[in-house]
Amino acid sequence: MHPNRPGRDQALTALLIAPDRKLAQQLVAALHETRSFQLLAELKAYPSLNTLEIRLRQLKPDVVLIETATNFASAAELVRFVCSWRPVTPVIGVHHSNDSAAVISVLRAGASEFLSPPFEAGSQREAANRVRRLRQPDQEVSTELGHVISFSSAKPGAGSSTIAAHTAHALRKLTGAKVLLIDFDLQGGTIGFYLKLQAAYSVVDALQQAERLDPSLWSALTIPSGGIDVLPAPELPFNDPIDQPRLNELIEHARRLYDWIILDTPTIFHRSSLLSLSEADNSFLVSTSDLASLHVARRAVQMLEQLGFARERYQVVINRLGKKDSLASTDLSRIFQCAVPVCIPNDYFTLHRVISLGQPLVSDCDLGRAIASLASHISGRAEAERSNQPASGADSRIPVGRTLEERA
Numbered sequence: 001m002h003p004n005r006p007g008r009d010q011a012l013t014a015l016l017i018a019p020d021r022k023l024a025q026q027l028v029a030a031l032h033e034t035r036s037f038q039l040l041a042e043l044k045a046y047p048s049l050n051t052l053e054i055r056l057r058q059l060k061p062d063v064v065l066i067e068t069a070t071n072f073a074s075a076a077e078l079v080r081f082v083c084s085w086r087p088v089t090p091v092i093g094v095h096h097s098n099d100s101a102a103v104i105s106v107l108r109a110g111a112s113e114f115l116s117p118p119f120e121a122g123s124q125r126e127a128a129n130r131v132r133r134l135r136q137p138d139q140e141v142s143t144e145l146g147h148v149i150s151f152s153s154a155k156p157g158a159g160s161s162t163i164a165a166h167t168a169h170a171l172r173k174l175t176g177a178k179v180l181l182i183d184f185d186l187q188g189g190t191i192g193f194y195l196k197l198q199a200a201y202s203v204v205d206a207l208q209q210a211e212r213l214d215p216s217l218w219s220a221l222t223i224p225s226g227g228i229d230v231l232p233a234p235e236l237p238f239n240d241p242i243d244q245p246r247l248n249e250l251i252e253h254a255r256r257l258y259d260w261i262i263l264d265t266p267t268i269f270h271r272s273s274l275l276s277l278s279e280a281d282n283s284f285l286v287s288t289s290d291l292a293s294l295h296v297a298r299r300a301v302q303m304l305e306q307l308g309f310a311r312e313r314y315q316v317v318i319n320r321l322g323k324k325d326s327l328a329s330t331d332l333s334r335i336f337q338c339a340v341p342v343c344i345p346n347d348y349f350t351l352h353r354v355i356s357l358g359q360p361l362v363s364d365c366d367l368g369r370a371i372a373s374l375a376s377h378i379s380g381r382a383e384a385e386r387s388n389q390p391a392s393g394a395d396s397r398i399p400v401g402r403t404l405e406e407r408a
Helices: 021-034 049-059 072-083 100-109 121-140 160-175 203-208 215-221 244-257 271-279 291-306 329-336 348-357 366-387
Strands: 012-017 037-043 063-067 091-094 113-115 147-153 179-183 223-225 228-231 260-267 282-288 314-321 343-345
Touching: 012 021, 012 049, 012 121, 021 037, 021 063, 021 121, 037 049, 049 072, 049 244, 049 271, 063 072, 072 091, 072 100, 091 100, 100 113, 113 121, 147 160, 147 244, 147 271, 160 179, 160 228, 160 260, 160 282, 160 314, 160 348, 160 366, 179 244, 203 244, 244 260, 244 271, 260 271, 282 291, 291 314, 291 329, 314 329, 343 366, 348 366
Parallel strands: 012 037, 012 063, 063 091, 091 113, 147 260, 147 282, 179 228, 179 260, 282 314, 314 343
Antiparallel strands: 223 228
8 A cells, every 4th residue: 555655753764775784784773773764675785677666666665775885886877767766766875985076976876865974863864854855745645545456367368357357347346436447468468358348549558648647638548348447458469668657657647536446467477567566555366276377376476575575465366266176275375375365266158158248247156256255355455454454354265155175
């Protein structure tokens, strides 16, 4: 969820990048004493720009502290990258010397502030206060923004697009709220086909116009379908990389207009899926129940853990579970080491019928009840996060009203 903006006396959340470990330890000790900054994470080497991008989207720090003494050229590249980030994220340069040449070089690279040993409390507080003033225009952003939920698959063909589309409709039916479905599979999106949409524009057009979105343009870009709005994938494959600032602008615009934004993304190993997961409040990794898919899904969970994603940020959904499958909740927990809230039954004929008609599922069948259960889980989890209470049934393993043990 998007955190509230820091108040005047509230510690600024920070990401620290510091290959100089001696200098880093000195800084961390000083920060702990003054509490002007709260460290969210610490990188012990200069990261690649892709890694830094994921970290920024994941952590959403108020400020980034970058040690510039080890390799100024590498540090300056990171400073410039962060300074181009949207929303604006100030940079504080950290150096073991406060001589004028070092200060000027760091500030010219784009840093807003500069800190050096002994990292006195007064210097920290002054830097924090100046950063707060820089961030002041952003502090009026409403805290009542829409929830972003992403779906991605462990392997192609796992059915994440189908689940994303019908979950969007189920959320609309369950909550009566405004729902947007975005197909971010730019090479082979199928949402438009599933819902029988005739769209003049696609999510690529929305990304290209992200800085100029207004109500009339948004109305032209989106297409209604069964009570929800849809931004479909392009008809022809789009192979250019997604521009991160434009993606951020698009998602933030959607948050202000909708209560729920459902993102259908490619396989989790795709860059756009990782960017979407970083942007999302909650994410679901979809896998089928065959051994090969479970193996790939487990590798995906391990990758997300290595990238620093907290396990409460994502969950696994098992799709096309057969009545004879002998998977138990304890098996799934042991395999993935994260929540598996709902399993989707294998109901080919029902799914074929609704896709042929371009209609959402109804809840009078096992498949429809499973999707409704997933929508209820998502809605309940979001309400629990708002009130900081445990979500009712958030850790249950309930496929279609029966436990996995009962199905086995």
